Amino acid sequence: MADLRIDGHTRVIAHLGHPTHSFKAPLIYNPWFAASGTRAVVVPLDCPAGALDALLPPLMAAPNVLGALITMPHKVGVVRLLDEVSRTARVAGACNAVKRLPDGRLVGDMFDGEGFVRGVQRKGLALAGASALVVGSGGVGSAIAASLAAAGVAQLRLFDLNDDATQALSARLREAHPALRVQVGDRDPAGLDLVVNATPLGMEPGDALPLDVNRLDARTFVGEVVMRERITAFLAAAQARGCRVQVGTDMLFEQIPAYLEFFGLPVATPERLRELARLDTPQENTP
Amino acid sequence: MADLRIDGHTRVIAHLGHPTHSFKAPLIYNPWFAASGTRAVVVPLDCPAGALDALLPPLMAAPNVLGALITMPHKVGVVRLLDEVSRTARVAGACNAVKRLPDGRLVGDMFDGEGFVRGVQRKGLALAGASALVVGSGGVGSAIAASLAAAGVAQLRLFDLNDDATQALSARLREAHPALRVQVGDRDPAGLDLVVNATPLGMEPGDALPLDVNRLDARTFVGEVVMRERITAFLAAAQARGCRVQVGTDMLFEQIPAYLEFFGLPVATPERLRELARLDTPQENTP
Numbered sequence: 270m271a272d273l274r275i276d277g278h279t280r281v282i283a284h285l286g287h288p289t290h291s292f293k294a295p296l297i298y299n300p301w302f303a304a305s306g307t308r309a310v311v312v313p314l315d316c317p318a319g320a321l322d323a324l325l326p327p328l329m330a331a332p333n334v335l336g337a338l339i340t341m342p343h344k345v346g347v348v349r350l351l352d353e354v355s356r357t358a359r360v361a362g363a364c365n366a367v368k369r370l371p372d373g374r375l376v377g378d379m380f381d382g383e384g385f386v387r388g389v390q391r392k393g394l395a396l397a398g399a400s401a402l403v404v405g406s407g408g409v410g411s412a413i414a415a416s417l418a419a420a421g422v423a424q425l426r427l428f429d430l431n432d433d434a435t436q437a438l439s440a441r442l443r444e445a446h447p448a449l450r451v452q453v454g455d456r457d458p459a460g461l462d463l464v465v466n467a468t469p470l471g472m473e474p475g476d477a478l479p480l481d482v483n484r485l486d487a488r489t490f491v492g493e494v495v496m497r498e499r500i501t502a503f504l505a506a507a508q509a510r511g512c513r514v515q516v517g518t519d520m521l522f523e524q525i526p527a528y529l530e531f532f533g534l535p536v537a538t539p540e541r542l543r544e545l546a547r548l549d550t551p552q553e554n555t556p
Numbered sequence: 557m558a559d560l561r562i563d564g565h566t567r568v569i570a571h572l573g574h575p576t577h578s579f580k581a582p583l584i585y586n587p588w589f590a591a592s593g594t595r596a597v598v599v600p601l602d603c604p605a606g607a608l609d610a611l612l613p614p615l616m617a618a619p620n621v622l623g624a625l626i627t628m629p630h631k632v633g634v635v636r637l638l639d640e641v642s643r644t645a646r647v648a649g650a651c652n653a654v655k656r657l658p659d660g661r662l663v664g665d666m667f668d669g670e671g672f673v674r675g676v677q678r679k680g681l682a683l684a685g686a687s688a689l690v691v692g693s694g695g696v697g698s699a700i701a702a703s704l705a706a707a708g709v710a711q712l713r714l715f716d717l718n719d720d721a722t723q724a725l726s727a728r729l730r731e732a733h734p735a736l737r738v739q740v741g742d743r744d745p746a747g748l749d750l751v752v753n754a755t756p757l758g759m760e761p762g763d764a765l766p767l768d769v770n771r772l773d774a775r776t777f778v779g780e781v782v783m784r785e786r787i788t789a790f791l792a793a794a795q796a797r798g799c800r801v802q803v804g805t806d807m808l809f810e811q812i813p814a815y816l817e818f819f820g821l822p823v824a825t826p827e828r829l830r831e832l833a834r835l836d837t838p839q840e841n842t843p
Contacts, residue, residue, distance in 0.1 A: 273560045274834065275586055277579035277600050289620055292564035299562055312599050313564050315620035323614040331611065333576055333602035547561065 273303040273310065280309045280333050282532065285321065286340035289313040293496075293548060294338050297525060300545040305535050309335065318342050325350050329369050335532050336368035339377075344408045351377040360415035360445045362438070363408045366531055378531055381409050382416025384524025385465070385492060388515050388539075390420070391523070394463060394490045397421035401463040404456050404479045406434040409494050410467030414438060417463075418446045425449060428456035428480075429468075459484045464491050466503050471495035478503050487511030494520060522546075558590040560597065567596045567620050569819065572603040572612070573627035580783075580835060581625050584812060587832040592822050596622065605629050612637050616656050622819050623655035626664075631695045638664040647702035647732045649725070650695045653818055665818055668696050669703025671811025672752070672779060675802050675826075677707070678810070681750065681777045684708035688750040691743050691766045693721040696781050696807075697754030701725060704750075705733045712736060715743035715767075716755075746771045751778050753790050758782035765790050774798030781807060809833075 284294050298311040316324055321343045328334055339347045344363040348354060351367060352374040358364045364377030390396060399422045403414045406429035414425060425442065429435045432454065439451045458464040458480055466479040472495055482503070485491065491507035496517035504514045522539040529536045537545075571581050585598040603611055608630045615621055626634045631650040635641060638654060639661035645651045651664030677683060686709045690701045693716035701712060712729065716722045719741065726738045745751040745767055753766040759782055769790070772778065778794035783804035791801045809826040816823045824832075 273562070275560070275582040275597070275599065277576040277582070279582070279600055281599060281601065287619075289564040295562040295564070295566070310562070310597075310599065312562065312568060312597065313566055313620060314568065314615075315618050317619065320614065320617060324618065327607065327610040327614060328601075330607060331602050332574075332604065333600060 271303040271306075273299050275310055276308075278308050280335045281331070282309060282311045282335050283328055283337040284311050284313045284340070285316040285325070285337050285343060287315055287317040287320075287342060289315045292340070293521060296548050297522070297542055297546045300547055301537050301542055302534075304545055305537070307535050309532075309534060311338065316343065321346060322350065325367070326375075329367065329375055330373070334369070335534075336366065338528070339365050339367060341408075344379075347377060351375045353377070355379065356445060357382060357412070357415045357419055360418065360441045361408070361412040362441060363411060365412075366528055368532060379412050379415065380524040380527045380531070381520060382412035382414070383527045384520040384522070385413045385494070385515070386416040386420050387527070388519040388523040389463065389490060389492060392490075392513065392515060396463075398423045399462040400424040400426070400460070401465065402426040402428070402456060402458050402461050402480075403465045403467050404428050405467035405494075406431065406438045407467070410465075411438050413465055413467050413494075414442060415445075418442055418449050422463075423450060424452070426452045426455055426461070428454060456480045457484055458486075458489060460486060461489055464489055464507075465494070466492070466501075467494050469495065471501040471503055472497050476502075478506065482506040482510065485510045485512055490515070492520075493517045496521065558587075558593075560586050560590040562597055563595075565595050567622045568618070569596060569598045569622050570615055570624040571598050571600045571627070572608065572624050572630060574602055574604040574607075574629060576600040576602045579627070580808060583835050584809070584829055584833045587834055588824050588829055589821075591832055592824070594822050596819075596821060598625065603630065608633060609637065612654070613662075616654065616662055617660075621656070622821075623653065625815070626652050626654060628695075631666075634664060638662045640664070642666065643732060644669060644699070644702045644706055647705065647728045648695070648699040649728060650698060652699075653815055655819060666699050666702065667811040667814045667818070668807060669699035669701070670814045671807040671809070672700045672781070672802070673703045673707050674814070675806040675810040676750065676777060676779060679777075679800065679802060683750075685710045686749040687711040687713075687747075688752065689713040689715070689743060689745050689748050689767075690752045690754050691715050692754035692781075693718065693725045694754070697752075698725050700752055700754055700781075701729060702732075705729055705736050709750075710737060711739070713739045713742055713748070715741060743767045744771055745776060746773060748773075748776055751776055751794075752781070753779070753788075754781050756782065758788040758790055759784050763789075765793060769793040769797065772797045772799055777802070779807075780804045783808065
């Protein structure tokens, strides 16, 4: 196990969010930086709601700060502090990565959806022309929908108990992807190529399932964003129906190569990142 | 060698200065935090002149930021951003450590002089009633003078080519320590108990010596702040005259226990810190 050495040449990636206790990124990036001899470190900075506007600009102006990982509650709010955002971030309405360009401008991107998409593609699911249902139109659901659209799905069904969130997401998707068929307000998974739980359902024991699993076809690929358990109740039900699945931490590990590219740092495969990661519970490291 | 683990429970000490390349603190504190299981990390943040005012307040407001180590060029400028400073920092006119109190106020202290004083005291030099010469009235010279005064020296001789700096330091010393005999403008070391080089002379090959070493008595204790070499030309000349000496890095290692106390973190001895430290050149670790 290579040791993380921090010295005066170390570049900093600030991990901004609140609360910090459940942050996983430092436990994934830093072992990779140590193993690869990359002079960089991910540092958690506790940034409560309302504190981002004062902190982000001076922090990002520090010459040895490469950028920031942005998480709850700032993924949406950070957008208006940036000079530029990627198309995916614009459609998602949120950013989870910020960097400073050589001219000082701040640019943001959103990799949650990218991680999800890379994961299912690497498991053999072809997305071009596919049909998908994303349950949950919050930050992560919007990001997944945006990345699925960018990956070429033909039909996207969106559902959230907060109908306003779904309508707003739908409008941004239609504007960026005029050829995409967007359908809102229905969470029937029957007959679709891909179904995703992007709600927090599954975080707490006894949570309801996000949709009617009895309507799942065996040929449908089922993805999950909840990381609390490797096989959530929803994934277990999908597997019982014969579906292939993607677990929550896959989205996490699959998006890190994209983040590393964004920051201009040496890139590792998701498998290598998992092997090195030092998450709190052993099961979290298991794909 | 214990490994430094950074996670969502890690508290951050920002090391603020510019440039960062020669920063030593991360290479001393972090191995101790790793060895002692202290959930804290010292992180270099490059903060050029003029950038501190915008960065320090929001950074220090982050709940998991314990405080900051302040170095060039901010040791003097940081004072006016603080709510409160110690007497030593007030006399020195500078701070190298800042922390946030539970009520949110920012307090500063200055440990360069404390480190120097602890070092010479632990080498057996009694300071109460002693006479001393400090050559150099910049940040570190002012800090050493302030700490020598606090440690009870009776007579303090100050010299700097910048006479204004010496006069200002002298005025602050006289105000805080009315019984102290302060003498300015003379750098004759003859007959004194302690003589200190607190100038940058010795940083570059071929630098002049800070004072006339032929006037050094064998009984005089000689200290150095330059860390470029363990035995600088000035210390070598003092040793040739029979003087006991203190090397530059002693000030660094001796002050760290004081810093750790200030931040409320587990304390190590200077010897233990040296043993664990991972400075760039092996000689820097040697006392």
